[in-house]
Amino acid sequence: QVQLVESGGGSVQAGESLRLSCVASYASSGYTDGAYCTGWFRQVPGKSREVVATIYTGDSTTYYADSVKGRFTISQDKAKNTLYLQMTSLKLEDTAMYYCTARTASSNHCNTYDLWYNYWGQGTQVTVSS
Numbered sequence: 001q002v003q004l005v006e007s008g009g010g011s012v013q014a015g016e017s018l019r020l021s022c023v024a025s026y027a028s029s030g031y032t033d034g035a036y037c038t039g040w041f042r043q044v045p046g047k048s049r050e051v052v053a054t055i056y057t058g059d060s061t062t063y064y065a066d067s068v069k070g071r072f073t074i075s076q077d078k079a080k081n082t083l084y085l086q087m088t089s090l091k092l093e094d095t096a097m098y099y100c101t102a103r104t105a106s107s108n109h110c111n112t113y114d115l116w117y118n119y120w121g122q123g124t125q126v127t128v129s130s
Contacts, residue, residue, distance in 0.1 A: 002026055002119040004100045009124030016090055016128075022083040022100030022121055037103050037110035037117070039063075039074065040085045042096035042126075049099065049114040053085060056108035063110060067093070090128045097123040 008020040020040065039054030053074035054063045062074055073086040083100055100121040101114070111117070 002102055004102060004119055004121035006098065006100045006121040006124040009098060009126045011127040011129065012090055014090060014092055014128055014130050017086070017088045018090065018126060019087070020085040020098055020100075020124060020126075022085075024081045024083070024102065026081070034104050035106070037105040038076070038083050039101055039110060039117075040083075040098055041101055041114050041117075042094075042098045043123075044096045051112040051114070052098070054110035054112065055083070056105065056110055058105075059108055061108035061110075063112065065112075087126070090126075092128050092130060095126060095128045097125050099123045 003025040004022050006020060006022045012018055035058030037054055037056055040052040041049045042052050043049040051065055052068055053072055055074045055076055057076060071089045075084045101117040102119040103117045
């Protein structure tokens with residue numbers, strides 16, 4: 001069982017930056033006993049959840065949605081069991097609820113389909129204004 005807790009959301013102006021954090025708590029044997037696909041999705045009201053970025057904990061292979069490439073960076077700190085999303089040059093269209101997610105995986109080709117993931121945080125709101 002994995003519990004994920006996000007933080008770092010807030011209200012910023014376009015062009016500014018934010019860093020989201022997601023702390024993972026592992027109820028069983030621990031983070032390093034197996035690799036995970038973990039990442040960030042986002043959702044706005046009335047729309048489906050979309051992938052933002054993923055990272056494979058085994059070898060740090062990353063994936064980014066085209067809409068955030070060059071602006072967002074996903075990273076992990078295994079010692080702290082923490083996932084990060086550094087967001088720069090924020091745009092109005094980045095406004096959404098951001099969710100941290102994870103699933104055990106044996107491949108570094110992390111799925112970009114939200115229903116494939118089985119652990120989710122409660123979400124943190126990011127609001128970008130002009």
